[in-house]
Amino acid sequence: MKGFLVAGTASGVGKTTVTLALIAAMRRRGLIVQPFKGGPDFLDTGHLTRMAGRAARNLDTWMLPLSANKAVLREASKGADVFVVEGMMGLFDGKDGVTKTGSSAEIAKLLQLPVVLVLDAAKSARSIAAVVLGFEQFDPKLPLAGVILNRAASERHFKMLKSAITSSCKTPVLGWLPHDASIAIPERHLGLQAAEESSDDNLGRQTDTLACLAENSLNLDALLSLPCGFDFGETSLVIPETGMPAVRIGVARDQAFSFYYEDNLDLLRKHGAEIVPFSPIADLELPEGLDALYLGGGYPEVYAEQLSGNRSMLHSMRQFAASDRPIYAECGGMIYLSRQLTNLNGSSYGMAGILPFSSEMTGKLEKFGYVTVNLTHDCVLGASGTVLRGHSFHYSRIAEMPNLPTSYRVRYSLSDQQEEEGYRFGNVLVSYIHFHFRTAPHIAQRFVELTRLLKSEEFTTA
Template structure:
């Protein structure tokens, strides 16, 4: 079975600095010439962008429900066969959610380093660490790392507060030079963060000499087996919108399209680029169209090419922000109303409150596709859904799924490897 040094970076809550520490650690090990592979627990598009820059490799998702345990095992085994170090960044707090980060760490016997923000905290740091260490016996705590530490004296106080059997992994001070800005859906996108490379480098510098920076123990991954994917999209050309407005794309999804035989190419609506020539299907992913309503409204070449694509009856798959681009108007959080493509009847309005968050799955004649939803907008449309996604932990209906001509649209972000056959059907315009 493949084995590799591996560490799971978690925390007692969101906002503790997991992504900054994970990125700095990946960069520091790369400086030592090690091949680093980073994974992100849970459904996330933003943290992986930053972690990919830090590790110089794609960052894939691990989730026992959305991805599934066998597929997670395969991804880890593949990485272990090629890397010197695997880092997994958790989601929310260590025990938050069902399944949670602790479930993932326990399933694959990953040692957990807990990042705890010590801002406005003293000896209680030890109590938090003790709770993380003792809450579940199947979770292997590698140690705790203090973030936002005010002074060397503060660090000594925190370390002394720890029970003797909990390892102190070091600390870093608060710094605007390594902090990562955020907005309503999470961290800013990597390309939007000024001086991101310098921030990651400074985070790496801050970890030099800490126990966290030492190479963690090796973990065995496997056995794993991966079924061959039939080339159901052979000779199909799929165009994908990809820029600051449309960037919520799982690398595993595009890998699946290529494994199914499709040729994938990209274009930018923000740059007013038309669809690539002879595209058989179009994918409009989620992102931040609400931050770019003026540019999208002025993109006449892009708009014309997409309208022509729809008029020709060619398949369109639109998720969340991609769906908002297709409707008649989009109102941003400042109240600005901008015309969108108008090929999907309806109007979308951004709101201050979170509209939906959580795992969901789409049930079809081709089986189930897992995914998730996370949005602040509300859509009003005369269209009747062809169905609704379902929630794994609630009887309440999930996101509606719309079909309008050749367009399939929903707020749900699908994890396509969970159902390659359904993915192929979507991009071939087949009934599902």
């Protein structure tokens, strides 16, 4: 199978736009494309999913062991003709400033993927060759397969830049994309606007524009000919059937809640869960017969008025929590379960009121980066003593620190700061930490089995 990784010299150079253009053009040729995103990201995966028509998956060499990354790539690519991995940040940016750990470069080397480097050419001239040469020499064991120049002013500008690069560098130039405002994806504080907020009509227009630009200005034949060394012949993880009855896990999914690793939901299904999506914005109450809830992150602050105004859903959430069925919530989901949310303009909106604290937006990143989590108490994710890896990325904080028991001892990789987190309130577990469930193979199994146990106890005592 053909495949490659699209990397950048830095964040903001247009990796997502280039990747979307490539996917659109390859699909126009009739190819089935499987998208991936490197690193802890939910927003880009949403856009990649919509463009490819297949759920994008995350690869991460810091959160996940190599075997898990291989399994994700292998399993998700079944039935596809080509796969495309969008990298994160700059090619060599990862967990810290000294090593390649967690970087796109590490993903490419471990999985033997050819690397296509995207540069922002908007204000560049001959000096762009020095940038390419520096990337070539920074890690000679990571040969670059090609370069794409994004936001070039014109074809004449591109030809001048190409001549500068080819005269001094060995990496082939595989084309360019012009600066085009019509293909830009709106941004906000957490990054790109979520894909769920864009209409199907807008997606159609964007797809046509991107496919035309890629066909006209990128060497697709050369890209589809890049040698990929990943071994698709190895055996993937097989989870045996348990024979136990399925449990129904409600998952909040709409414009306000969309931050989920698709593999998390797949693993829950493999261990015997039926995933039941619902909308805290649009639905009047929770679906019937749920045994547990999983509330991911997203943009509850953007939709605070709608969430607060859906009083029947808030009442339904409180009833569910009072039944002592498990609820697991990350970041935005935790905000939704709190008493109220105060936005930057000072407006406050009542939330579910299940947790004994309120949340407030801060306008700046709070405790950003990868984290190592030691479970200090048995919880829905594992037993005490289990070590997990995740990440934190949010612009909010708990308004008043609750006097609640915790299940996590968190260490932040960038600051080395440690704190108690993972708040427990009955059978509710909430945290700012996002986990990829493949970081430890038992997480999904634990969640499903605990839910099944509580369901059987409820049935026995009824």
